[in-house]
Amino acid sequence: MENYKIVVIGGGPAGLAAATTASEHGASVLLIEREGRLGGILKQCIHDGFGVTRFKNKLSGPEYAEREIARFQKTTAEVSLLTFVTKVEEKEEGFILTLVSRDGLRQVLAKKLILATGCRERTAKQVAIQGTNPSGVLTAGAAQYYINILGKMPTKTCVILGSGDIGLIMARRITLEGGKVEGVYEVKPTPSGLTRNLVQCLNDFDIPLYLSHTVTRVFGNDRLEGVEVAAVDEKMQPIKGTERYVPCDALILSVGLIPENEMAQSLNVPLNPKTKGPFADQTLMTLHPNIYSCGNALHVSDLADFVSETGETAGLKAALEVKTEPRQLIALSIDSNLGYIVPSHIDIKQDLKSVIFYIRSIRDFENVTLYMTVDGKEAFKKRFAHMKPPEMERFVADLSSFSDIHEITVRLEEKK
Amino acid sequence: MKNLICIVCPNGCHLQVDETTLNITGAKCARGLTFAHDEMTNPKRTLTSSVRTAMPGYPVVSVRTSGDIPKAVIPQLMDLLRSITVRAYLPSGSIVLENVLGTGVNIITTTAMIKETK
Numbered sequence: 001m002e003n004y005k006i007v008v009i010g011g012g013p014a015g016l017a018a019a020t021t022a023s024e025h026g027a028s029v030l031l032i033e034r035e036g037r038l039g040g041i042l043k044q045c046i047h048d049g050f051g052v053t054r055f056k057n058k059l060s061g062p063e064y065a066e067r068e069i070a071r072f073q074k075t076t077a078e079v080s081l082l083t084f085v086t087k088v089e090e091k092e093e094g095f096i097l098t099l100v101s102r103d104g105l106r107q108v109l110a111k112k113l114i115l116a117t118g119c120r121e122r123t124a125k126q127v128a129i130q131g132t133n134p135s136g137v138l139t140a141g142a143a144q145y146y147i148n149i150l151g152k153m154p155t156k157t158c159v160i161l162g163s164g165d166i167g168l169i170m171a172r173r174i175t176l177e178g179g180k181v182e183g184v185y186e187v188k189p190t191p192s193g194l195t196r197n198l199v200q201c202l203n204d205f206d207i208p209l210y211l212s213h214t215v216t217r218v219f220g221n222d223r224l225e226g227v228e229v230a231a232v233d234e235k236m237q238p239i240k241g242t243e244r245y246v247p248c249d250a251l252i253l254s255v256g257l258i259p260e261n262e263m264a265q266s267l268n269v270p271l272n273p274k275t276k277g278p279f280a281d282q283t284l285m286t287l288h289p290n291i292y293s294c295g296n297a298l299h300v301s302d303l304a305d306f307v308s309e310t311g312e313t314a315g316l317k318a319a320l321e322v323k324t325e326p327r328q329l330i331a332l333s334i335d336s337n338l339g340y341i342v343p344s345h346i347d348i349k350q351d352l353k354s355v356i357f358y359i360r361s362i363r364d365f366e367n368v369t370l371y372m373t374v375d376g377k378e379a380f381k382k383r384f385a386h387m388k389p390p391e392m393e394r395f396v397a398d399l400s401s402f403s404d405i406h407e408i409t410v411r412l413e414e415k416k
Numbered sequence: 417m418k419n420l421i422c423i424v425c426p427n428g429c430h431l432q433v434d435e436t437t438l439n440i441t442g443a444k445c446a447r448g449l450t451f452a453h454d455e456m457t458n459p460k461r462t463l464t465s466s467v468r469t470a471m472p473g474y475p476v477v478s479v480r481t482s483g484d485i486p487k488a489v490i491p492q493l494m495d496l497l498r499s500i501t502v503r504a505y506l507p508s509g510s511i512v513l514e515n516v517l518g519t520g521v522n523i524i525t526t527t528a529m530i531k532e533t534k
Contacts, residue, residue, distance in 0.1 A: 036532065046478035046526060047464050058424070060464055062478050062527040066508055148466055151476035176465060176494055195428035199421050200461065204487065391428070 012040020014295020017311030039065030136224030167254020
């Protein structure tokens with residue numbers, strides 16, 4: 001049986017960064033990817049705006065992926081494409097993975113696993129829409145695949161439900177390719193996507209955005225013929241009398257992304273209900289020893305740069321020969337202004353210098369200050385001019401001056 | 417005063433521009449100043465799209481403008497992109513159209529096309 005120190009599952013930006021970094025730090029690495037090409041979802045994200053932090057350059061998704069792949073190919077890490085992991089067993093000597101590829105079935109042994117399995121789009125089944133079950137109801141990512149990879153237009157006139165970034169980007173893409181986007185409907189009173197995408201994808205093309213609106217019903221038997229839209233109240237319930245029929249041949253859903261953790265769950269890795277990704281400490285090791293998580297599987301990021309960064313953290317920490325047992329985990333407690341914090345835990349036995357944190361606020365804030373306190377003492381403080389849930393914030397805190405930590409709290413205070 | 421939101425990077429800085437003096441505040445970096453100035457005088461965008469190819473494995477290949485182009489020429493440029501077909505496995509960064517519509521900007525591919533061995 002082939003034997004690796006680290007097996008990385010998923011060849012998108014997180015997995016590539018994890019495998020590259022781990023290999024650069026001396027670990028034997030196998031990267032497993034189910035598709036025929038590396039790069040993950042970046043392959044179909046042909047819009048630009050990637051890599052502003054990481055490469056100081058405004059790249060398209062495929063260009064960003066190509067740079068990461070080039071770096072990966074310079075290492076001694078191995079890669080197995082068109083390969084699925086069908087089983088993972090935990091044994092005394094490590095994890096035994098059963099792999100299926102065109103070459104058949106094989107098993108490999110890994111001392112550590114890095115899960116870089118990305119995320120999935122919420123589908124029609126996960127949003128309550130009444131009516132028939134016609135073709136033409138698809139996710140924004142599926143529309144993106146049809147247009148950008150297959151070169152086929154899935155719609156002539158469509159309605160987009162949800163104002164997530166991919167939905168906004170597809171509104172522009174469909175319009176450029178000659179389709180009509182009747183409108184983008186968002187159930188919440190605030191947009192879900194990045195402000196820059198509202199400006200350059202909707203405003204530039206005069207595509208209307210209807211906040212506090214939703215799609216309540218679909219019509220059509222074989223193919224979608226139209227949808228019913230309605231305004232919603234504060235409880236997001238449709239308001240009677242506001243219904244309107246919109247003829248269209250496609251309903252495109254951009255209603256959220258959920259970390260993909262089927263494999264993590266099969267290994268009993270505890271998941272954080274706030275992120276839907278695994279709980280993890282600052283090394284990005286999950287609460288299950290020797291299983292690491294990174295990228296969108298850990299928490300959904302709005303920038304690929306952050307995805308790569310968590311991949312690097314997981315790859316580096318997994319490669320280092322530091323003693324990981326016994327762990328001494330402190331769960332961070334956050335106040336109600338914060339949606340979540342990653343990492344969710346700090347292992348005080350591990351390096352406490354330069355810990356990278358990612359946070360999302362629960363609502364829009366102006367002039368807000370973030371405080372991190374350790375056993376009642378202020379450990380970190382940062383002011384933010386704006387903070388809003390769609391835009392993740394990152395900060396680096398040094399906790400190495402503290403010893404024997406018992407409690408870490410993080411809070412947001414609004415300046416009155 | 418005109419309020420703009422910078423779209424150069426995901427920071428999305430809120431910029432205020434004085435319409436007469438073109439004095440700009442609120443930018444975290446110099447690129448924001450250039451963006452706001454252009455937006456007031458000649459709004460520009462990077463166009464990303466795809467063009468058809470004749471090569472197996474690649475029904476289309478992704479492309480972009482090598483620099484920003486005036487917003488106004490985008491529809492014309494899309495028509496132009498629809499009229500061409502790539503007939504080779506090109507590395508990314510290959511020029512498929514030169515100096516489009518007299519803008520001085522090229523159309524370059526952004527995906528490395530790799531001939532796959534079955």
